[in-house]
Amino acid sequence: MSAREGGWSIMTGIMDSILTKAAAARKTITLPEGEDCRVALAAAELSKRGLARPILVGDGARISRAAADCGADISGVTIEDPAISPDRERYMQTFYELRKHKGVTPDQARDIMGNPMYFGVMMVNEGKADGQVSGAAHSTADTVRPALQILKTAPGVLIVSSCFVIIVPDCQYGENGLFIYADSGLVIDPTAEQLAEIAITSANTLRTLFGVEPRVAMLSFSTKGSAKHNMVDKVARATEIAKSRAPGLALDGELQADAALVDWIAERKAPGSPVAGKANVLIFPDLQTGNIACKLTQRLAKAQAFGPILQGLRKPVNDLSRGCDVNDIVNVAAITAVQAAQ
Numbered sequence: 001m002s003a004r005e006g007g008w009s010i011m012t013g014i015m016d017s018i019l020t021k022a023a024a025a026r027k028t029i030t031l032p033e034g035e036d037c038r039v040a041l042a043a044a045e046l047s048k049r050g051l052a053r054p055i056l057v058g059d060g061a062r063i064s065r066a067a068a069d070c071g072a073d074i075s076g077v078t079i080e081d082p083a084i085s086p087d088r089e090r091y092m093q094t095f096y097e098l099r100k101h102k103g104v105t106p107d108q109a110r111d112i113m114g115n116p117m118y119f120g121v122m123m124v125n126e127g128k129a130d131g132q133v134s135g136a137a138h139s140t141a142d143t144v145r146p147a148l149q150i151l152k153t154a155p156g157v158l159i160v161s162s163c164f165v166i167i168v169p170d171c172q173y174g175e176n177g178l179f180i181y182a183d184s185g186l187v188i189d190p191t192a193e194q195l196a197e198i199a200i201t202s203a204n205t206l207r208t209l210f211g212v213e214p215r216v217a218m219l220s221f222s223t224k225g226s227a228k229h230n231m232v233d234k235v236a237r238a239t240e241i242a243k244s245r246a247p248g249l250a251l252d253g254e255l256q257a258d259a260a261l262v263d264w265i266a267e268r269k270a271p272g273s274p275v276a277g278k279a280n281v282l283i284f285p286d287l288q289t290g291n292i293a294c295k296l297t298q299r300l301a302k303a304q305a306f307g308p309i310l311q312g313l314r315k316p317v318n319d320l321s322r323g324c325d326v327n328d329i330v331n332v333a334a335i336t337a338v339q340a341a342q
Helices: 003-025 038-051 059-070 088-102 106-112 116-125 140-152 192-210 229-245 257-261 262-270 289-302 327-341
Strands: 029-032 053-057 079-080 132-133 161-167 180-182 215-219 250-255 281-283 304-311 317-319
Touching: 003 192, 003 327, 029 038, 038 053, 038 059, 053 116, 053 140, 059 079, 079 116, 088 106, 088 116, 088 140, 116 132, 116 140, 132 140, 132 327, 140 304, 140 317, 161 192, 161 250, 161 289, 180 192, 180 289, 192 215, 192 229, 192 250, 192 281, 192 304, 192 327, 215 229, 215 257, 229 250, 250 257, 257 262, 289 304, 304 327, 317 327
Parallel strands: 029 053, 029 132, 053 079, 132 317, 180 281, 215 250, 215 281
Antiparallel strands: 161 180, 161 304, 304 317
C-alpha cells in the first residue's frame, strides 16, 4: 500500500466511525434542495445504507423529475412539499410568533413557510426531524438565517459559530491527522468573549463526533508574549476567559501554529504547555485566517474538509459547499445525525 493509499485509508477509517454512529442513531434529516441531482442521490444513499431517514423538502413533482433524470432511487425517501403540507398553517403561526417583534406579518410568515429552507428548519424545530443539511445550492447565509431565526442558540451558549472537520492524510500531527478548525466559516471578527466560546464549543464538537479528548490551541502570530499587538491581546484574553469557563479543558494560548503542532518547537517556545505540540483543535483569531488556513490545508495537504459544521444551535443544522459532491452530502448528513443523537 502506498503512503497516499494509507492516508486515504486513515481518512476513511475516521469517517467510518461517524457513519457507524449515524446508522445506530438513525435520525431524520431534512434536505431542502431535492431538485439538485446531488442531493437526490445523497438522499437515496442515506436511505439505502440506513444512515438516516432523509426527507426531501420542496416541490414534489420537481424533486421526482430531478431524481428520475439522474437515476436516483428515492422510492424509500419521504418528500415533504410545503405547498400542500397540512402543517404549513401551523408552522406559519409559529414563525409569526417568533418574528412578529421584527415586523413580520402573518402573510409574510405564510410566504416564508413556502420556502423549503425555512420549512425544513421548522420541521426540526417542531420535532418532525432531528436536523437539516443544506447549502449545495444556497449560500451559507441562506442556510444559517432560518436556523438562527427559528432554532436560536442552545441554552448557555453565547454565539453560533462554525467549524470544519479536517482530515489530513499521512499526518503525524493533531489526532493522527484529524483536526477541528474554527471558526472558518461564519463569525468574521469575534471578540475575546466570542473567541472563548468558539474554543469551548469546538472542543465539544470534537468530543461529540469522534470521542476524542480535545487539546485546544488558541492561535496567533505570537507565542506566549513573543509579539506585542492588540490582535495578540485579544487571543490572550480569550484564552483566559476560556480557561475560567472550562477549567477542565486542555487549552492554551496564545500559540503560533508551529508551536501548537510540532513537539520540538513547542518545547522551545512554550515549555510546560499542556497543549503545545499536540493540539487537535485549532482556534483562529478571525474568519480570514481560519478560512484561508482551511482552504490551504485542503488543497496543499490534500485534506478532506467537512463543513462548515454549525455549533451552538439548539438543534443541528449544517452547511455544505456549493462545490460539494454526493459523498460530501452523505458525510455531513451523518455528522448532523451524530450531533442530533448527542
